[in-house]
Each structure stands twice: as structure tokens, then as C-alpha cells.
Amino acid sequence: MTPVLVFDIETVPDVAGLRRLDDETAALTDAEVAERAFAARREKTGSDFLPHHVHRIVAISCAFRDREGFRVRSLGAPDDPETTLIQSFFKVIERYTPTLVSWNGGAFDLPVLNYRALVHGIAAAKYWDMGEDDRDFKWNNYIARYHMRHTDLMDVLAMYQPRANAPLDALAKMCGFPGKMGMDGSQVWQAFQEGRIEEIRNYCETDVVNTYLLYARFQLMRGALTQDDYETEIDVVKRALASERGPQWQEYLAAFAA
Template sequence: MMRFPTLVFDIETLTDLKAGAHLYHLDLPEADLEQALIKLRRQESGMDFQRLALHEIVCISGLWIDEQGFKLFSFSQENLSEKEILTKFLSIFDKRHPTLVSWNGSQFDLPVILFRAMYHGLSAPSLFDQGELDQQKRYNNYQNRYHHRHIDLMDVMAMFNGRNFQKLDDVACVLGLPGKRGESGYHVPEYVRQAEWLKLTSYCEGDVLNTWLIYLRWLLLKGQMSLDDHYHWIQTTIGYLHQQPQQNEFLSVWQKTAQHTTFTSQYFPCTSQEEGSS
């Protein structure tokens, strides 16, 4: 059964060069800082992926679902500072207490939001309280991986075993969903540098939509949604996306990828008939 309201979300980040320079005591021109930080990170961990506290948020996208329907939204640095992005996102939890749905949100998105909110001196008890202020949150809060206030699909689908973690793109592909459509997070810095904000928000929203569609399949698997209700939500999503010009490509790719599995081919029956007659 769908819980209202539900908020599916995702963030996009860049390396915070200023904070990185301060952390490692680097006195370098900005053009050389990123490469220096990458080299230091490789020495520390053997990988390029920066410490969570050094991830500056450039976009947060979400899909809000309640009794009134859908709302797909993005807060980005096109016209907001990182502090303003966080303030707007965190204010959602002051007004409503949605079921949060993410992909890898418990290990990446929420910890980054926590660090960056602290960096800017923000307060977010509605998201981070674990029962100190509201006793009910001792038993159902956004941090505990076994609670249902925040459902990290990567975590629950791996049965909380890190060896079973999968990439969002891979799972979406296997399930007949659009996935990242040839893009990857490596494009994010370039989108920001080139001020291609629509590409950035469309990319982030695409991850949100894939996560939402996997969540619907998860609810079906768990018996928390009937097959008829699942089909209803899929068709409602398709109808909504037809009204979102920035997601035309997502919808177009989805029509094609849906034909890769018997189950998803019913999502776009006209497409199936057209392909069968050609």
C-alpha cells in the first residue's frame, strides 16, 4: 500500500575545493586544486571518490507523491546557493513527514546532506531527530536502516549485505526501465562549468524517476501493492511525464527499454503493437 506522502529524492555533487584546500593545507591555484585533491584521495583510499564532507551539493531533485498526485522538482545552483538549496529541501520535513525513498541514500545522500547542513550552520531536527525531541522517532526515524521512514532501495534489495549492492543504472536496465540513458555522474562537473542547468536537473530527475519505478516494483514484490494498483501507478506516471517537457527523452527511452521484458512491455501497449506489425 502506498504511503502518503512519499518523497523520492537524489542529489548531485561536486568537490568543494575550498573546504578541500583547508582540510589538506593546500595553497594552490583553483585550477590545480581538484587534481591535487584527487591524487591525495587516491593515496588515502585507492579511489577518486572524495570524502563525504567534501561533496558540495549542486542539485537536489525529488518526486513528491500524495493524495493530490505528483510533483517533480529540482533545487539547483542555477539560482540558489548550496545553503539555499539545503534550506528549501530541509523545510519540506518541517511541514510534512514523508516516507523517504532513495538509492544509496543512507550511505551517500543523507550523510552528505548532514555534513553540508552542519557546514552551513543549519538545523534540521525533522530529518535528523532520533527520538531526543520526538519520542516516536526512537522507533521510526530517517537514519535507522531497518525503519520504514527512509527506504534505501539499494540497501533493502541487497538484504543489507554490502556484497550484494547494485548500481541504479544496472537494476533499471535489467527491469526494463530507462536507466541513465548513456549519461553518468561524470558529466555533472561539466554541466555546472558550462551552466547547462537543464541538463543537470533532467539528469538528477532521471535518477529520481528510475528510483520511483523500482520502488513501485519493490512494493509489488512485497505484496504492499496489487498488480492492478501497480499498473495504475505506472500509467499515472506516464501521463504525468507527458506533461514534463524536460523528461521527453526519459519517456522516449522508456518506451524502448520497456520492450526488453515481458512484464514491462505492457506499460506501452501501443508501442508493442506497432513494433509487432512492422
């Protein structure tokens, strides 16, 4: 059984980076620096969603499925620096060579991880291998869009057509899964400023579980799982979550049953 690693990141404005790029921010608070960047972005594009390279990662959550079972965790500790979180993510890839699964990971999560790893000088040899070290990676690697070693489930289901993209929360709920819990991505910056990093990590963890459940449904649809296999897989996830300590899981399982 090839291990499966579902991942999701949460980000905030990279205030330190924004200060380097804007000489007029020296006297501003972090919140003011971010708002200045949001305002400039709104004026330019109509949206305050910042460019990928000025996002700072504050949480990386993973759902991991292998022969030993199903586990869900946020990497590192709440107060760990961004470098530790990113290094931990690429170390998992180095150790297990899993199938990566994401929802919009090709358009957002991985590009942000790429930029932040570059900024911090973090090595990720297995992730970047396109056949130079392992010949199998020439035909199936993490980088190429149409290879399955990284399955961006949103991208695949939309047939690589951005206009057909569906939101994770909506599709999860339509399939009978709980969907998002606690907050959404637009609330992360405010929560981070208020020191609610544990809440951010908990929210991120529910997202990776939603994504894994949709991935199992996808595997059923494409014939990789039988109906019995699929039902067993959903039960594995439920039993694993029932043993987790996080406060979000009781609410999540209750929503599952609703």
C-alpha cells in the first residue's frame, strides 16, 4: 500500500517580506503593513488576496494513511517557526515517498511551499526529483500537473478547467461529509493576530480530513476501491477520529452523523 499524505496549509501576510519590498512601512505596525498590501492588491485586482510569494505559512496539517492506519496531525508545535513546519513537510516526503493529495494544492499550497522553501533555503530533493535520481520519477513525479504522485483533487475533478472548480466545503457537504469546521481561510489573519494559532491548526486539520474523504470517494468512482472497500475506509477514518483528543473531532463526528 502506497502511503497517502493529504496536506493543507494556512497562511498570513509575510509582514517581514512586505517590509523589505516597501520602504515606506518602517513606521507602520504589522497590521498596518498587511492592510497597506491588501489595499494595493484590491486596487490592482479587485481582490485583497495577496500574491503567493508574500504569504507566510503558519500551519501545515496532514492526514496520513498507510498500512498502520489513519492519522491526522498538524506539523510541528504551535510556536514553531515557519522553517520548521516546511522542513517537517518535506522530511515526510523524503521518508515515505507518499502519494500527495490536496484540494487546490497545485494552484496555491505547493507554489507557496516552493517560494517559502526557496526563501529559507530548505532542501527537498525527493520532492523535486523528475527522474534525475529515480528513473520512475521521470514518468510520475510531484511536479508535473498530470502525474498522480500529487493528486490535486479539485484540479482533476474540474478536468483542469478553472471555471469548473468547486469549493471543498460545498462538495464535502454534498457528499454527506461534515465540511469545514470553525472558520474559513478569510478569517485566518484575524485569528492569527489574536493569538488563536491552535484554532487555526484545528480548522486546517478538518480540511485535510474532508479532502481525504473526498479522495476515498474519488477512488471508489474510478474503480480503485470497491463499495465494501470504500465503506471500510470511511469507518477507518471515523474510528481514528473518535480516538483523537482535539476538541474539533467530537463536533466533526456529530456533523458526520447528522
